[in-house]
Amino acid sequence: xxxxxxxxxxxxxxxxxxxxxxxxxxxxxxxxxxxxxxxxxxxxxxxxxxxxxxxxxxxxxxxxxxxxxxxxxxxxxxxxxxxxxxxxxxxxxxxxxxxxxxxxxxxxxxxxxxxxxxxxxxxxxxxxxxxxxxxxxxxxxxxxxxxxxxxxxxxxxxxxxxxxxxxxxxxxxxxxxxxxxxxxxxxxxxxxxxxxxxxxxxxxxxxxxxxxxxxxxxxxxxxxxxxx
Numbered sequence: 459x460x461x462x463x464x465x466x467x468x469x470x471x472x473x474x475x476x477x478x479x480x481x482x483x484x485x486x487x488x489x490x491x492x493x494x495x496x497x498x499x500x501x502x503x504x505x506x507x508x509x510x511x512x513x514x515x516x517x518x519x520x521x522x523x524x525x526x527x528x529x530x531x532x533x534x535x536x537x538x539x540x541x542x543x544x545x546x547x548x549x550x551x552x553x554x555x556x557x558x559x560x561x562x563x564x565x566x567x568x569x570x571x572x573x574x575x576x577x578x579x580x581x582x583x584x585x586x587x588x589x590x591x592x593x594x595x596x597x598x599x600x601x602x603x604x605x606x607x608x609x610x611x612x613x614x615x616x617x618x619x620x621x622x623x624x625x626x627x628x629x630x631x632x633x634x635x636x637x638x639x640x641x642x643x644x645x646x647x648x649x650x651x652x653x654x655x656x657x658x659x660x661x662x663x664x665x666x667x668x669x670x671x672x673x674x675x676x677x678x679x680x681x682x683x684x685x686x
Contacts (some may be wrong), residue, residue, distance in 0.1 A: 462548055463499055465665050466636050467673075468656030475648050486554065486676060488656060489670040490569075490632055491516060493530040505666045506555070514555040514666055521551065521566055521583060521591075533568055533581055536595045542579050542657045547572040550632070557676055562587070565640070565650075569632065576601055577620040577631060584613055594625070604637075605629045611642070620644060634658050 466488045475480040491499070496516060500508040507515040519525070522532040533549050552634040553566040568581035585591045592613030598605055611623040623644045630637040635657055642650040659665045 460537060462550060462572055463495050463661055464490050464632075465659040465661050466552075466656030467669055468573070468636075468654065470652065470654045473587070473651045475650065481547075485673045486654065486656075487673055488552050488654075489514075489516065489555050489661075490552045490636070490638075493528070493533070493551060499661060503661070503663055503666065505663045505670075509557055513670060514557060516551075516553070516555050516557075517561065520556065520561045521553065522593075524591075530588065533570065534602060536581060536593060537570060537579060537670075539540070540595060542570070542581070542598060544570060544578055545573040547575075547578070554676060557670065565639065567629075577605070578605060580605070580627070580629060582625075584629065586613070595670065599625070603630060623649060631651055632658075 468486060469483055470486050471481070471483045473479075473573040479517075496508040500506060500510075503636060505513045509515070509517050518527075518529050521661065522529050525532075530549050534544070537544065548571050550567060550569045550571070552569070553563045555561070563583075563585050565585065566583040569577060569585070570579040570581060572578050579595055579597045582596070583591055584594070590613075594609045594612070596607040598607075605628070607627045607629070609625055611621055623642050626640055626641040626643065628637075628639040635655070637655045638652070639651065639653045641648060659669075
């Protein structure tokens with residue numbers, strides 16, 4: 459297994475503070491895929507495909523601008539606008555895969571690394587249930603174990619969340635564990651907190667099949683939970 463692409467198994471917690479307090483947690487799993495390795499892993503794994511139907515799959519059109527342009531090229535275009543050069547470094551996408559052809563990711567996260575392995579930027583791609591998405595590119599100015607970033611909200615997500623809000627991200631870079639917390643606030647008052655955490659597993663057919671059987675219909679459950 460190439461350690462740049464892997465599987466994480468864990469859970470997600472959502473807590474909304476306004477207009478009514480509501481909290482829920484569910485088990486989940488994610489793929490962390492080096493965008494240069496998608497076809498390599500699709501060839502060696504029978505349970506995973508790239509841009510083709512399978513038990514689990516990753517389709518480029520589920521991310522980015524939805525076009526046929528390779529995802530790495532799309533991310534590089536975002537980086538170029540801010541003058542960030544990875545010098546050939548890797549871009550890894552953390553997301554839930556399509557499961558039996560169905561996909562929904564509330565958020566997909568790109569870890570953009572320079573050739574020396576240091577993080578240069580994070581790209582947070584937010585999806586809503588109206589098949590729309592928006593990307594927030596935030597440069598990384600520290601190599602601390604936990605990265606803290608923020609940006610203003612610029613994309614409609616939910617009728618419960620107004621546009622005049624700010625996002626704060628806390629990210630532990632992928633290793634044996636991964637942990638990401640997102641806090642949405644308005645006038646410095648918390649409105650919503652979402653946290654995901656996971657433990658790394660090898661990217662093998664047996665691990666993927668175990669994740670599928672242990673947490674079935676994951677992407678359908680996520681969509682259902684959001685609407686509920």
